[in-house]
Amino acid sequence: MDISTQTVITDTKLKSMSEEISREASRRRTFAIISHPDAGKTTLTEKLLLYGGALELAGSVTAKKKQRDTASDWMDIEKKRGISISSTVLQFDYGNYRLNLLDTPGHKDFSEDTYRVLMAVDAVIMVIDAGKGIESQTRKLFEICRKRGIPIFTFMNKLDRPSMTPLELIDQLEKVLNLHAFPVVWPLGNGQNFKGVYDRLRKEVHLFERVPAGEYKAPVSIRDIRDHLVKDLLSEQTYNEVVEEIALLDDAHGGFERDAVLHGMTTPVFFGSAANNFGVELLLRGFLEYSAGPSPRKAISGWIPLDNPHFSGFVFKVQTNMNPLHRDRMVFVRVCSGRFYRDMMIHHVRLGKEIRLSGCHSVFGRNREIAWEAYPGDIIGFVTRADFRVGDTISTDPNLVFEEIPRFAPECFAFLHNSLSSSYKSFRKGVEHLLAEDIVQVFHLQDHGSNLPLLGAVGPLQFEVMQYRLKDEYGVESRLESMPWEVLRWLDAPLNDTDLKRSLPHGAALGTDEQGRMVILFPSEWSLKYFSEKNPSTRLLDSPGKTK
Known part of the structure; x- marks a missing residue:
């Protein structure tokens, strides 16, 4: 076999491999679900898994006895507290698609875990409680998505309860988040008068009917909003309002552009009730149709x-x-x-x-x-x-290195002590294992009496989870010694320790992180501002590798 024949075979094999990878990648959808706590994020996750055939019976995140555990909230403390604490990976198939769904914590104290998850996904579904509108944590998570240009799909949840008007909710999306919204479906009433949704792109009405089990009957699809069945279900006033709103939407929100969605400029909006499993399948189908596979x-x-x-x-x-x-x-x-x-x-x-x-x-x-x-x-x-x-x-390429995932600057600091000397080995082992998860960050102080590492967290609940898991998983009690610092900054470049110590404001301290990078801990934002004004040439970073 001559060299040219070998080259052809190699090129053919590479081409076949490239085509296989591209084909398989195109059917992948990797996404996270984000929301403010209690907006229904984990409930929606469970119902999406139902449609993928991954669950036979969806669980509830409400902390009640005898209820089935959710697939995503599997830790004991999550079951007891009724909240998501750790991000969870859920992989399943739906039709020809392979879905990688990441359920994220909603609580602000675990925002760093959520941020890392958002580095690994290609799109997000943002869940909003229709009765409360856009809440603080939703806004913070949205800003992270905006910075990364992540496509966002919005699900207005809990329409089976009294809620804000759909026009108010759309207005909030556009004014509070400064994001163009395109309502793909439009609700027919809300609360006890919630009768279904109108699919604007397919021109179909899907009707909602409560049944004793709490979920709705099989959807009825009607091609015309003017159908007598729709008119009979709605009051005359509600029907007239819906028809006027749809006409208004067609005028102000006409023309759906998928490219605008993929570039993070437009969010498709869906309405429904995750708890009652209504509107979830429309959301899933719309997400798969209007999202895209992974990007480089x-x-x-x-x-x-x-x-x-x-x-x-x-x-x-x-x-x-x-x-x-x-x-x-x-x-x-x-x-x-x-x-x-x-x-x-x-x-x-x-x-x-x-x-x-x-x-x-x-x-x-x-x-x-x-x-x-x-x-x-x-x-x-x-x-x-x-x-x-x-x-x-x-x-498999030793020269390939992805950019570093940024760290958050912690705002709470503490030393963790072993309560019983007899459990020292278990305590040390447990701390070592949990620190490997990056639940909290580790720092080492200069000129400090204790040899213990200083722990830093975004919020105090991270410390509580660490102590709970030490007791639950390793059988050891611990004592938390809170420290007074509230702000931490990394130094852009190493400086002379003596000069630094002289310029530190009262109550500030010097230290290093796990990688030996120098940090300064300040007792307050005022203290940080004072130091910056006195040392204008010293660059401080709120994340390693990122300028202030």
């Missing part, structure tokens, strides 16, 4: 195409004790390019080591199945004892 990711060397022959991905989450019997450690990776297959050798870029990925899984909450292969857009988890951290790049 940016590495330090430039954009990496999906069909790159080298497999690559980045770590966005580490979770310990998903299987308490084995004290295992699951590392979650977003696949960015190439094809993954089980037992492949990859390069751990930060450590500069070759590692075999053997214990790989596709994940569904706490449950897992062996993952034999994966493509761009997929989320895979693998059990390992190797030192993986959030932000690490793995690849």
Whole structure:
């Protein structure tokens, strides 16, 4: 066989591989659900899983006895508190699509975990309580999505309860979030008078009818809003209002542009009730139709195409004790390019080591199945004892490095003490395992009496979760010693310690993070401002690698 024949065979194989990767990637949809707490995010997640055939019976996040646990809220503290604390990966199929759904915590204290998840997705569904409108945490999460240009789909939830008018809700989206909204469906009434929705793009009416079990009957699709059945269900006043609103929408919100959605400029809006399973399937179908598959990711060397022959991905989450019997450690990776297959050798870029990925899984909450292969857009988890951290790049190309995932500057600080000397080994082991998840950040203070690491968190609930898990998973009691600092900043460049100490305001302290980068802790925003005014040439960062 001559060299030219070998070249043709190689080129043909590469072309076939590229086509396979592109084809598989195009049917992936990787998205997160975001919301303010109690807007119905986890309930919506459960109902989406029902349509994918991943669940036979949806759970409820309400903390009541004898209720089925939700697939996404699997930790004991989540079940007891009735809130999502840790982001969860749920992978399932719907039609020809492979969906990677990431359920995120809504509480602001876990915003850093949510931020990392948003680095790993290609779109989000934003859930809004129609009775409350846009709330504070929704606004913060939206801003993160805007900065990344993530396409946003909006679900106005709880229409079966008294709510704001649909025009008020649309107006809030456009004025508060400064985001063009296109109502794909329009509600027919609300609360006890909620009768269904009108699909503006398909010109169909879907009717809602309550039944004793709490969910609605099979949808009735009517092609004309003027049908007598629709008129009979609505009062004359409500019917006239709906017809006028739809005419107004067709005039002011006419012309749906998918490209505007994919560029984060327009949000398609859906209305319904997740608890009663109404409007959820319309949302899912609309999301799949108007969203897109994964897009190329940016590495330090430039954009990496999906069909790159080298497999690559980045770590966005580490979770310990998903299987308490084995004290295992699951590392979650977003696949960015190439094809993954089980037992492949990859390069751990930060450590500069070759590692075999053997214990790989596709994940569904706490449950897992062996993952034999994966493509761009997929989320895979693998059990390992190797030192993986959030932000690490793995690849078959040792020169490929993805940009670092930014850290949040913590606002709460504390030392964690072991309450009983007899449980020291268990305490040390538990702290080591939980810190590997990046639940909280670790700092080391200069000129401080304690040798303990200083823990930093975005909110105090992170400390509470850590203490709960130490007791629940490792059987050890702990004592939290809160510290008075409220603001932390990284130094852009190392400075002389002596000069720094002289210029520190009263109550401030010097330290380093886990990677040895110098930080200053301030007791207040005023103290930070005072230091900045006295030291204008000293650049402070609210995230490593990012300017103030």
